[in-house]
Amino acid sequence: MIEISHLSKSFGDNHALNDLCLSVPAGQVTCLLGANGAGKSTTLNLLLNFIEPDSGRMTIDSIDVQLEPEKSKQKLVYLPEQVNLFEEFDAIENLHYLASLTKQSTTNEEIAAALTQTGLQQSAWKNPLSSYSKGMRQKVGIAFAILRKAKVLLLDEPTSGLDPSATREFIKIIDLLAQRGAAILMVTHDLYCAHCLATQIGIMKQGQLRTLLDNKNLSLDDLEANYHHIISGDELPQQAQSKNIKSSEPELV
Numbered sequence: 001m002i003e004i005s006h007l008s009k010s011f012g013d014n015h016a017l018n019d020l021c022l023s024v025p026a027g028q029v030t031c032l033l034g035a036n037g038a039g040k041s042t043t044l045n046l047l048l049n050f051i052e053p054d055s056g057r058m059t060i061d062s063i064d065v066q067l068e069p070e071k072s073k074q075k076l077v078y079l080p081e082q083v084n085l086f087e088e089f090d091a092i093e094n095l096h097y098l099a100s101l102t103k104q105s106t107t108n109e110e111i112a113a114a115l116t117q118t119g120l121q122q123s124a125w126k127n128p129l130s131s132y133s134k135g136m137r138q139k140v141g142i143a144f145a146i147l148r149k150a151k152v153l154l155l156d157e158p159t160s161g162l163d164p165s166a167t168r169e170f171i172k173i174i175d176l177l178a179q180r181g182a183a184i185l186m187v188t189h190d191l192y193c194a195h196c197l198a199t200q201i202g203i204m205k206q207g208q209l210r211t212l213l214d215n216k217n218l219s220l221d222d223l224e225a226n227y228h229h230i231i232s233g234d235e236l237p238q239q240a241q242s243k244n245i246k247s248s249e250p251e252l253v
């Protein structure tokens with residue numbers, strides 16, 4: 001589980017993140033939407049301890065990110081938009097290498113089992129990563145999350161540039177990982193994917209979480225209407241109004 005409490009970060013005069021409170025429960029996917037510059041990646045960078053907050057607190061599986069950064073990192077796997085691995089290594093070699101970095105001993109059988117779960121076709125396992133598509137690279141990253149039994153997954157725009165079949169496969173795998181108990185925070189511009197996967201969907205603007213929608217019984221049309229209402233000030237149709245808003249000022253549970 002991820003707990004974010006009153007988190008703020010500025011770059012000079014730019015309030016990139018302003019008093020963010022968000023709880024990402026285990027076994028669920030939480031999505032953050034928002035226009036460019038809304039503060040989504042800043043949120044991930046803070047959770048990864050790549051940058052320091054000005055104020056606020058974050059915990060990952062009850063471990064304080066600032067007080068115990070290494071321990072908190074052990075609980076999570078981060079999948080950036082472009083999964084960069086060793087180009088000349090194949091998938092199995094890359095996974096052995098990644099496991100060794102985390103001082104985890106991993107057998108070929110465990111790697112094969114993880115790759116099978118991601119749906120990466122076996123004929124590709126021994127090909128160099130340089131021949132992989134974005135979707136295939138992502139599967140290697142997800143196999144690593146499976147091997148590590150990661151409690152928390154941070155995903156940065158995972159479906160940008162994926163074709164519809166690859167997106168569908170991605171949704172299936174992430175859904176499976178959530179069912180197994182991972183807390184998943186996904187930053188995305190893909191409303192369709194957010195609607196398919198998320199339990200709760202946050203919409204950010206100018207560093208603030210403007211709404212946190214309960215995705216249960218929320219139609220894709222209502223999600224789009226809420227998104228454009230917040231981002232562009234479009235009028236919100238009657239049926240899309242507030243019925244699924246968990247809280248306009250989300251509080252830590």
Ligand SMILES: Nc1ncnc2c1ncn2[C@@H]1O[C@H](COP(=O)(O)OP(=O)(O)OP(=O)(O)O)[C@@H](O)[C@H]1O
Nearest residue numbers: 011014015016034035036037038039040041042043
């Ligand atoms: N390292 C940095 N130095 C200075 N300003 C930064 C830095 N990182 C982010 N910002 C600024 O903080 C604000 C929030 O940026 P952030 O990258 O979090 O937005 P985002 O919602 O992830 O956008 P996008 O959808 O384009 O990825 C932006 O105004 C951005 O220019």
